[in-house]
Amino acid sequence: TGIEVRISVAVEGDGRRFGDTICTFKVGDDVTLYPVFLRPVIDETSGGIGRFRPGTSDLDGSVSEEARVAFETALKLADQRRFGATLAEFTRALTIAPRFPAALNQLGLLFHQNGRIEEAVAAFTQAVTLSDRTINPYLNLGVSLNRLGRYGESIAILTSLLEANPTISRIRIPLAEALVLSQQWDAAGEIVQPAITDSANLPE
Numbered sequence: 001t002g003i004e005v006r007i008s009v010a011v012e013g014d015g016r017r018f019g020d021t022i023c024t025f026k027v028g029d030d031v032t033l034y035p036v037f038l039r040p041v042i043d044e045t046s047g048g049i050g051r052f053r054p055g056t057s058d059l060d061g062s063v064s065e066e067a068r069v070a071f072e073t074a075l076k077l078a079d080q081r082r083f084g085a086t087l088a089e090f091t092r093a094l095t096i097a098p099r100f101p102a103a104l105n106q107l108g109l110l111f112h113q114n115g116r117i118e119e120a121v122a123a124f125t126q127a128v129t130l131s132d133r134t135i136n137p138y139l140n141l142g143v144s145l146n147r148l149g150r151y152g153e154s155i156a157i158l159t160s161l162l163e164a165n166p167t168i169s170r171i172r173i174p175l176a177e178a179l180v181l182s183q184q185w186d187a188a189g190e191i192v193q194p195a196i197t198d199s200a201n202l203p204e
Contacts, residue, residue: 067096
């Protein structure tokens with residue numbers, strides 16, 4: 001097919017944050033460096049569709065003030081990298097409001113960033129079963145499944161997500177990663193090419 005996909009990895013920082021993993025792709029005869037940070041999506045308010053806002057739940061219609069305070073406290077503690085205290089506050093928020101997808105997504109991020117990937121998958125899975133209004137928990141679930149080597153599950157989730165959101169390029173990178181690591185080279189090249197094209201067309 002003339003398509004070669006090559007991944008090189010560089011790790012910086014404390015070596016525990018998946019966000020420090022950089023992948024580059026070579027497609028065809030032209031080498032294009034496309035650095036991406038393969039980490040769960042932290043920013044719930046950035047672009048995309050159906051995004052959550054901190055302290056809200058799309059199923060309950062509202063979250064109690066107590067749950068909201070616990071959630072916001074957890075976010076502040078997470079910024080301070082206080083794992084135990086952050087976990088306690090997210091747990092408190094979810095005890096008060098179990099159907100709180102944004103809190104479940106953030107809990108998954110906390111687990112993922114601390115190397116507890118199985119628990120991250122469980123939290124992201126709960127989040128996606130509660131809501132289909134935001135792509136972030138689905139994308140995060142795919143990233144965590146890749147980390148566990150569960151590429152078939154990741155491919156299924158991310159392929160469906162991309163089909164529903166074909167213009168969101170950030171979905172393509174973890175999907176291409178899963179395809180490469182499951183040795184589906186041609187499919188990976190087809191998935192990543194539009195993302196590379198989008199990057200090349202960005203204004204300098």
